[in-house]
Amino acid sequence: MDFEFDATTEDYRKRLLAFMDEHVYPAEAGYHSDGWEPPAVLESLKVAAKAAGLWNLFLPGEHGAGLTNLQYAPLAEITGRSPAIAPAALNCAAPDTGNMEVLAEFGTPQQREQWLRPLLDGTIRSAFAMTEPQVASSDATNIGTRIERDGDEYVINGHKFYITGAMNPNCRIFIVMGKTDPDAERHVQQSQILVPRDTPGLTVKRGMTVFGYTDGDHGGHAELIFENVRVPVSNLIGVEGGGFAISQARLGPGRIHHCMRLIGMAERGLELMCRRSLARAPFGKPLAEQGVVQDWIAESRVRIEQARLLVLKAAWLMDTVGNKGAHTEIQAIKIVVPSTVEWILDKAIQAHGAAGTSQDTPLAALWAAARTLRLADGPDEVHKRSLARRELNRYRSRP
């Protein structure tokens, strides 16, 4: 047992921290989108990140930086300190990361050439269209969208919403989850298929806000209508019925990334809370000397340390025993990290007074992001129930 980062990780951390100071934080002041697409400055940040060798860090294997989950996790944490900018600047932003992983692992050479290459180059964006308005997002087997074969084409009909990134005009390709065979066994009914944005019959109906935010930095969340959308059969990813398995494969790394970025958000919130507490002295006494504020700061530090270790252990398990062996821990971090970080950001907001709820600090937007992650991939409650069942199973057969 050893709690030290390896040399590769430390080297990347050092360079990434410098990049944050030099490029990312200075860009924050001007980085705000009222609409549905990222600010123009993002393009120059991407150029700088490529030049600094900080590009596609998330992706293991030949197509990316080749880091393990345990090596990438501390880097994802650092990007989470400025989550609207840094992940996109480094081409490490969701949902593109998951889509690139899927194409790298399951895509045909043609699919990789056509879609993975521009995604890896950062010239286009993508979205993953799974969630539906009439179906609990936690229950993927219930999806209503149909993908029906008709000769050399698949015909797609369905209704999706909360599709992250889809309002961005530069989002050129959707990976769509739907049912190719509703009568098959429960976990092989679904397939995933590539649908270019400009395919006839696909309507990006509207953007959906998140607590008043458009989330325009990555294009926001869209409602999509698929009406007799036709794509060639070569657009299918993997095999018919493989959609559920592919979506499970992307879950593990995605949760590590999300959770480590959340840790970074919490660190940012804690830093802002400390700085504000030192700077403000209502009633003649710095907030930093108020017992209640000290309690928030101490609790925040303690909770961050615990949460980070659990995420790192989950990453280590994924590297050593695989997605399946890390199941409990991956579920555990999904349960504990968003709510923990939400709590810390709430206290940071409180320490800032009204300003903490406004556009004058990043805190309110960070909070909204953390809050939303208590729901993304299914509400925490569903994951708790599942984790509890596994815990109980340990005792079912033992007297």
Place this chain on the structure above:
Amino acid sequence: MDFEFDATTEDYRKRLLAFMDEHVYPAEAGYHSDGWEPPAVLESLKVAAKAAGLWNLFLPGEHGAGLTNLQYAPLAEITGRSPAIAPAALNCAAPDTGNMEVLAEFGTPQQREQWLRPLLDGTIRSAFAMTEPQVASSDATNIGTRIERDGDEYVINGHKFYITGAMNPNCRIFIVMGKTDPDAERHVQQSQILVPRDTPGLTVKRGMTVFGYTDGDHGGHAELIFENVRVPVSNLIGVEGGGFAISQARLGPGRIHHCMRLIGMAERGLELMCRRSLARAPFGKPLAEQGVVQDWIAESRVRIEQARLLVLKAAWLMDTVGNKGAHTEIQAIKIVVPSTVEWILDKAIQAHGAAGTSQDTPLAALWAAARTLRLADGPDEVHKRSLARRELNRYRSRP
């Protein structure tokens, strides 16, 4: 001791509930402001409210409906079920209510004629400019804005922010808090003065968002700059040095109103949580039969009942022993109600999944309003400290 509403209250409740069904809820779908002013439909709602005899209910005495705090409180709760519409429709929205109370109690006949009358008629709106960016809003004695006499005029210089309603172009008059004598005893340094919106030197600099929302339904929150703003001495409210006392006087009723509207918001959230739980059945079982959701519902009901009784008792105390005698209870409701309601709304959001965070339900906006009230009039922590000191004082002199 008796927990039944009197006949007057019951009569108003009945009529107001009918008004909500007939006018307010139907208006909700179309009631959304992307900008900084209320939707046009508000004007027709105001006509309907006047016709229904549901106008200026908040105001005791001859200028208003003449209700006690205890009689008005349950009506404020009902308007809180649709807080973006109902209070404004009934001319019972903050901060106009407090401003009207101040003008009715402390205004000169001329001030009442010029500003109270159009406010009572609902033809203009107003704002209360106290909070400053460099000063803790909980510490009114620290205010930096200067109000200096120069012949027949006062000259105002200062910087205000988070001034609710000030972005609304129909907000024609500001009551501004500033110091007329910084060298006087601590609580008589401040004065309040009327400043029309179009006075030279007054700049409405920008709107401030709240968790991404403009709060445009009542005009949003503005940052204001006062640079050598000149108004006639007759614009002073009350006497020089009376500003702090006037602001204390408005606090009591304001908190009752806010807290009762919050109770209404919580009831709305609980209703939506129940309806959603009955309607959705992920994994084949209605949410309403999930133990965790039942726990949220029961906790919500129990917390609402407790909080409501405490607000009603505070209102009763204000009516029977006055603002000062009700001090502890007024502080207690400020401490407990916003955080309680925030908790309930959070659970209602969780029961709705991603949709709960979007514009498709009122929940996210209600949540942001409740969250903000944990900071308005000073953060909860300041009020807890003050209440604790009073509690401790009971034992200081007793062995």
Place this chain on the structure above:
Amino acid sequence: MDFEFDATTEDYRKRLLAFMDEHVYPAEAGYHSDGWEPPAVLESLKVAAKAAGLWNLFLPGEHGAGLTNLQYAPLAEITGRSPAIAPAALNCAAPDTGNMEVLAEFGTPQQREQWLRPLLDGTIRSAFAMTEPQVASSDATNIGTRIERDGDEYVINGHKFYITGAMNPNCRIFIVMGKTDPDAERHVQQSQILVPRDTPGLTVKRGMTVFGYTDGDHGGHAELIFENVRVPVSNLIGVEGGGFAISQARLGPGRIHHCMRLIGMAERGLELMCRRSLARAPFGKPLAEQGVVQDWIAESRVRIEQARLLVLKAAWLMDTVGNKGAHTEIQAIKIVVPSTVEWILDKAIQAHGAAGTSQDTPLAALWAAARTLRLADGPDEVHKRSLARRELNRYRSRP
């Protein structure tokens, strides 16, 4: 709506507060039972209470003081400040109160003569034997104990535990709940029957501790074995099959009493927390000036105020619309009061350091009592589920 106590209540409160000062608090220091029966000093306190006209206050109607629930509730609160002594001194201690209510309402003249009279006189104690080790105490319909008619006798067989007061040798009579007809409809299978302590076949097996305490002040909690215990048919209370209904009837007042005593316990805890905070100054600063301690004190005050109002409203509802009409509120106070009071006592203990966990303050024993009440009459979770279902029912039939 009116939040003032009536004159009768105020008169009793005044006299009871004087009795506490004169008799109860001074007795606390010497009042400790290592074994299973109350200290001898209790008898003289009972004499004093009778003399002061503070006897059987709990009992409405001709047999007792004739107070309403709303009148008795504030008196129960006061006795709760010293719950090991005051309720027993005033002959208002559970489970005798419930047993006396049952005998007064459902007993035959002979039963009343034989058992109610000495209970009213305070010469004997009693217990209520319902809970069983193999059955969830929240599910009364599941009870395993059998009461079978055999000629002029009933024969009782069963196993009970956690029977409060039964270890006290002065506990002369048990009211036993069991099934007379296991095949009848679910709520008419049970009956209640009087079993004198010395009946052959009844074994008081052992005392059961509560967090290390014997709870010896009222005799502790016993495990009982009934083996062919025979009593005359005249010992049946009410009719065969009436047991469930009788047990429901005693629940309402019992919960009011328990909850109001808990409020008194919380007030005691808060007082001790305040006094300790003023008296101790680790690191040179009184605890009373520590922000975190102030936060505890303020939260305690606010929670107490809310909880008390809810219990008083439940009492008022019982008086005005009856046990059934007050169902939701009676359940609500069972849910909220024990956990609230437990929280307050935990903070009071923390403010006392190690001493707070020892016999040197009443806090640890008060805490154990509050903790246990989260389980008595069924765990909170069962009551929450039931309350949630009623809440949900409001929306089942309404679109």
Place this chain on the structure above:
Amino acid sequence: MDFEFDATTEDYRKRLLAFMDEHVYPAEAGYHSDGWEPPAVLESLKVAAKAAGLWNLFLPGEHGAGLTNLQYAPLAEITGRSPAIAPAALNCAAPDTGNMEVLAEFGTPQQREQWLRPLLDGTIRSAFAMTEPQVASSDATNIGTRIERDGDEYVINGHKFYITGAMNPNCRIFIVMGKTDPDAERHVQQSQILVPRDTPGLTVKRGMTVFGYTDGDHGGHAELIFENVRVPVSNLIGVEGGGFAISQARLGPGRIHHCMRLIGMAERGLELMCRRSLARAPFGKPLAEQGVVQDWIAESRVRIEQARLLVLKAAWLMDTVGNKGAHTEIQAIKIVVPSTVEWILDKAIQAHGAAGTSQDTPLAALWAAARTLRLADGPDEVHKRSLARRELNRYRSRP
């Protein structure tokens, strides 16, 4: 970074788990002390532990098993599953462990011969007398006990309480903390000195209970009076003025041990909660299928995993950078572990109903132990304040 135990640890874990199954759990049923000394069966368990090579595992260096903190921590966790028996059986129980560490590191050859040897052999017990009734236990610099030199002797006068283990007649030696020079600089006023139990002038006044428990398994907690107690100067440990430094040295390992045992207690509680939930089905549905119980189980698992990792990291830091470098983490585990474990045990109790509060499960006693550790070595709040200050210091000098 690597989360796997090394081979030595795994070997010890395997043998210790077998010892628990073979010797410890079977002894639990009969292991209960009503008085102030451990049950007689303990002696045979000690023989078995020695035979199994599971003796003095806590002690690094030549005198003990020579394990690092990181190697011993997982073993301490296992002993925590039966904390009244296993630590004492393995001669790894507090406060002897800390006393042995102190004697091994700071004792003279004669002190080691006279006291360390029988302690290592398990033939006597010891206590550490620091806490005083009039001084916050978190503020060691405030201690009132005097240790004054008089020729070849030291004369000790003072008042101690809550001295763990001191009621055990087999506790033969006290390490007493007192002031040799009250006028010296703050951290060199104190010294530690050995005082045999039978020294004239030392009175073991009474035992102090903890939530009704005597904690008799290790001898309970005593109040001690020192009146002109004389010991030879050779009884001083280290140098005059070295007492504070010595007490700091023992803190680090002590917290690791306590916290890892607490993790084991939590695992035990979780196991009992799971087993009970599978076994009981009130209202016809196993508790294990109740959503609220599943929520408890999942939360418990997630909290345990996080807490364990933080304690292990603290142990690793102690091994790699020393007590001082691990300061933040040692404080962090003191803050988070007892309250986390208390929460889990509370839920386990709740799942057991009334039985959970009684002597029929170990849960209530485990709970009392965890609760007390929120106070031992100073209340959590003191540690939070200190940790917060260190966190704030990171930003004091950085703009």
